[in-house]
Amino acid sequence: MSYKAPSGDKFVVRLEDEKMPLTVAGKTVAHLGCSMEQELDRAGTYLKTCGSKITLWSKIDRTPLIRLEYDARMRGAPISHWQIHAERGAMSHLLGRAHAVDPNRVSRPHEFSSLHFPLGGERFRPCLEDMIQFLIEDCGIDSVSGWRSAVESGREKWRRIQLRSVVRDSPEDAASVLRHLGYTVAGPNPAVTDRLEPFRKW
Template sequence: MTSTAGPGGERYIVQPVDPHNNLQKIPLFVGGVELASLRVVFYLEMDSVETWLKAVRTDFAVHSTLDRTPLLRLEYRADMHSDPIAHWQIHAERGSMSHLLARAHHVRPDVVAKPHDMSSLHFPVGGERFRPCLEDVLQFLVHECGIDAQPNWLDAVESGRVQWRRFQLRTAVRDAQAEAAAVLAQHGWTVTPPAEVRDEYTKIFTRW
């Protein structure tokens, strides 16, 4: 892990590196043959209450060994304003999709600027709280793309996913405490609000 100065203060970067501290992609094999690689980078800063580290940016990208262009990317940017805060970008082409985008480009060139470049599309995937995690990407690569995996890999992936989703749930509860208290009360819990209820972070739930 390295640290740099970020817009919110100290920023920590977590990524696999080689012995010279350069970013190292994770090789992906099919039948023992390296066909692709996975790039993984997390950018972390302290949260708004200066208690926990939070991800402010993540970059997951699968690259083919045939060229430098990524096959697909899953990105998250906490400071995103125009595009979805968390999104897939797919580097592939399909004739019918290009046809749709080309027609849309003639009508709305301000929206569809690159009708023949499907990778310019940002597919929203749940925003800041409910976005996919690294474990989702790993399972996709094994189950859907046929990437080789170690024995018991699924146990490790599912364990990591549970941990991730529980952390995200805790943060979502902090953001919407009234809703959380109401649900608990419906299930028989006794919930006593504090003297001062923290403002809810509704902006978290409105951003796409």
């Protein structure tokens, strides 16, 4: 399901029922939510994702357990990150110590979910298929026959799309690698300027 965002310059894509039930032995134990915001790239040629949220929700108290988020406009945290809603005494101690020294360093020392674990930025972030395999392999969520092939195929497609985006961001690096492999590559005149922001941004 998709709809045009109120601003009118992007589209939002999400599951029709908002949250997909996840089962163990046929019984629902959690829900998975997924949404993406998409817009045209800077050249106005390709559709790009400018924001996405993949959230694992608890069925017990209807709160998030894990969030995989990407926001190209993010300034105060990594643009691609995990947020984990759990607690760990040793980590709270570390954060509490930093907070005691300077409250501006860590504003919420007892909330593990306030941490944003960086995940490779705009180009090298995980995809929905990574979350699905994690849920099946590590969390024991039910699966259907052929799931692995579908997940691997989707992941390959995602990574190839990202690879093409990386080449557009840094064409001379791509040309250099191709020349090293024996390809003949001629650049345009004038040369295309690298777009370094995706490689430098947290």
